[in-house]
Amino acid sequence: MGLSFQGLLIHLRWVQLRRAFPIYGLVLLGLAVCTVPWLVHRIVTIDQEYAYYIAGGVLLSIVGWHQRRPDLDFVRKHLPFPHAELMFEYALLSLPVVLGLWSMWMVGLVLIATSLIIPWMPAARVSRPHAMWLRALIPAHLFEWKSAVQRTHPFTLLLWVVALALCWLPILPLFLLWLIVVQLCGMQEDCEPRSMLLVTTPDAKALLRTKTSGAVELTTLLVLPVLIGATIFQPQWWWIHLLFGLGQVVVVAFAVLLKYSNYVPNERLTGNGAVITTAAMFSVLPGLFVVPLIMLLTERRKALANLQYHFHGHPH
Amino acid sequence: MVTLTDLRCAYGDKQVVDIPAFQFEQGVHGIVGLNGSGKTTLMNALYGFGRSKGAKVELDGSDLSPTNTAFQEAESYFYPGITGREYLQLFKRDRAVDRQRFVELLEVPLDELITSYSTGMRRKLAILGVLHLDREVLLFDEPMNGLDLASVRMLEAIVQRLQEEGRTVFITSHVLGPLVTLCKRIHLLAGGTIERSFERGATEGLEQALFADLDKRTQEVLGRSV
Numbered sequence: 001m002g003l004s005f006q007g008l009l010i011h012l013r014w015v016q017l018r019r020a021f022p023i024y025g026l027v028l029l030g031l032a033v034c035t036v037p038w039l040v041h042r043i044v045t046i047d048q049e050y051a052y053y054i055a056g057g058v059l060l061s062i063v064g065w066h067q068r069r070p071d072l073d074f075v076r077k078h079l080p081f082p083h084a085e086l087m088f089e090y091a092l093l094s095l096p097v098v099l100g101l102w103s104m105w106m107v108g109l110v111l112i113a114t115s116l117i118i119p120w121m122p123a124a125r126v127s128r129p130h131a132m133w134l135r136a137l138i139p140a141h142l143f144e145w146k147s148a149v150q151r152t153h154p155f156t157l158l159l160w161v162v163a164l165a166l167c168w169l170p171i172l173p174l175f176l177l178w179l180i181v182v183q184l185c186g187m188q189e190d191c192e193p194r195s196m197l198l199v200t201t202p203d204a205k206a207l208l209r210t211k212t213s214g215a216v217e218l219t220t221l222l223v224l225p226v227l228i229g230a231t232i233f234q235p236q237w238w239w240i241h242l243l244f245g246l247g248q249v250v251v252v253a254f255a256v257l258l259k260y261s262n263y264v265p266n267e268r269l270t271g272n273g274a275v276i277t278t279a280a281m282f283s284v285l286p287g288l289f290v291v292p293l294i295m296l297l298t299e300r301r302k303a304l305a306n307l308q309y310h311f312h313g314h315p316h
Numbered sequence: 317m318v319t320l321t322d323l324r325c326a327y328g329d330k331q332v333v334d335i336p337a338f339q340f341e342q343g344v345h346g347i348v349g350l351n352g353s354g355k356t357t358l359m360n361a362l363y364g365f366g367r368s369k370g371a372k373v374e375l376d377g378s379d380l381s382p383t384n385t386a387f388q389e390a391e392s393y394f395y396p397g398i399t400g401r402e403y404l405q406l407f408k409r410d411r412a413v414d415r416q417r418f419v420e421l422l423e424v425p426l427d428e429l430i431t432s433y434s435t436g437m438r439r440k441l442a443i444l445g446v447l448h449l450d451r452e453v454l455l456f457d458e459p460m461n462g463l464d465l466a467s468v469r470m471l472e473a474i475v476q477r478l479q480e481e482g483r484t485v486f487i488t489s490h491v492l493g494p495l496v497t498l499c500k501r502i503h504l505l506a507g508g509t510i511e512r513s514f515e516r517g518a519t520e521g522l523e524q525a526l527f528a529d530l531d532k533r534t535q536e537v538l539g540r541s542v
Contacts, residue, residue, distance in 0.1 A: 127432045129399050140405035147397030150429070193393045195445060198382045199407055266393040311382075313365035 009075065009085040010092065020271030029274070032281040033096055039285070040100025043171060051104040053172040055111040058097050061179055062090050062115050064155045067123050086119035131157070141200050142214045148187035156180050160222065167229030170237070174230070174244050177223050178284055181248045185255035185276045194265040197310060204307035208260060208300070212253045219252040220245075247283035247292065254279050254296040261302035263310060317341055318362070318380065318453065318484055321372040325357045325508075332357045333508040340486075344479050346495035347488040348526060349505035355488040356390055358505065359457045362486060363387040375452055375484070386449040390457040392438040400426035400433070400441050407448040415447045421470050435462035447474065454478060456487045460494065472498055492522065
């Protein structure tokens with residue numbers, strides 16, 4: 001009996017989402033995804049040229065995800081129709097944006113057609129350290145960021161340079177910065193071993209303070225040059241740039257707290273990725289910037305309680 | 317001197333360690349025992365974790381905790397995507413001692429990603445991390461697992477140096493040879509208690525004591541001794 005394509009990968013994603021989110025979280029995520037076509041349509045209505053940038057950004061993101069996805073070898077080895085599975089997943093990822101591009105249907109068509117070719121792209125698997133010059137600038141206790149450089153280089157650096165070079169354009173540099181922040185937040189999924197946790201600071205409060213302040217500093221250094229450039233060219237949007245920058249800093253701090261509120265030594269917290277992506281989406285939706293801030297504030301107490309246990313072997 | 321008083325550790329209803337009172341003098345101590353005898357749980361308790369209420373583990377009167385203890389855990393897990401040097405930098409930040417000679421001795425390729433290390437290299441890196449911490453008490457849980465013979469020899473030299481520095485070292489291992497030469501005393505752990513202790517130079521009965529029950533059981537199950 002021949003095997004037929006069943007969309008196993010999408011089914012697995014759905015199972016992961018159900019495990020990661022309560023029902024209201026899934027509803028919120030669904031709402032956030034539904035606003036994407038509307039948002040894209042609004043942007044394209046302002047200026048049709050944005051359609052090309054948005055499509056390019058989405059394609060870059062999918063290529064980046066394809067290059068870095070940890071399950072690529074598993075999918076290729078063990079799923080009966082690996083290319084079809086990947087095509088289906090990438091098509092679904094680009095679909096909300098494609099729908100928003102209906103007034104520029106040709107761009108949407110190219111976007112979806114190109115995303116269907118990506119599964120055949122070979123993924124680079126390099127085992128030597130990347131960008132040591134950049135990693136040397138990051139303090140030792142922010143090893144997640146060193147790891148992020150290793151795992152996203154040169155893709156993230158390229159995006160940042162493009163964002164800086166095109167900061168005279170409206171929207172696009174912000175979108176690219178947002179992609180970078182989402183990528184970097186994803187690196188907060190891995191939990192360090194207990195030995196690394198305990199050697200970072202003497203207690204839980206100090207650890208949260210050190211890690212969040214370090215993450216905020218690095219994010220500020222990352223977004224500030226692009227936002228200053230964007231504000232020079234679009235001075236009337238200074239407040240949008242300010243809110244966007246604050247939003248990204250809040251999302252990164254939230255990703256750090258979320259990691260420590262679920263921290264288990266040596267574990268990879270795969271469920272956190274979806275929550276962080278949702279927070280990141282809210283950070284750029286008009287009027288909903290406050291949502292990740294509330295998430296951040298509520299997560300701190302949980303993170304502290306969980307860390308007290310790992311620092312002292314019992315709730316302190 | 318490390319003093320244990322009413323040290324009990326349990327997983328649910330199962331009592332894993334139960335030591336009413338014991339004293340370890342300054343120096344190198346070996347902890348041996350069969351699988352499940354409570355070695356790793358005892359090491360965790362010395363480090364400050366998993367002790368029951370009322371248990372006391374003290375170093376010259378002050379509580380033993382990660383502030384005065386360093387622990388190389390049996391499982392060598394590392395954060396992905398960082399190099400050996402980046403890992404060690406974290407351990408060098410606070411109250412660190414210069415261990416450049418140990419780094420040279422163990423020949424760990426610090427500028428490579430840890431994910432590319434062999435099991436032995438990972439073990440050596442974990443040991444180096446602990447060595448960089450300036451702590452009075454050092455705990456090594458199965459440090460010889462995965463090490464080649466030359467590295468075991470180097471580890472012996474390093475532990476001797478730690479002893480000369482006046483530190484108290486605890487080592488658990490299934491490899492008795494190095495422990496016999498290194499340790500001031502070897503303690504046999506069985507059923508969560510320290511059943512017997514052997515002084516250096518008087519370890520003749522160690523293997524017999526370690527395998528006493530095992531030989532009896534093998535005789536019963538297989539009808540012959542090992």
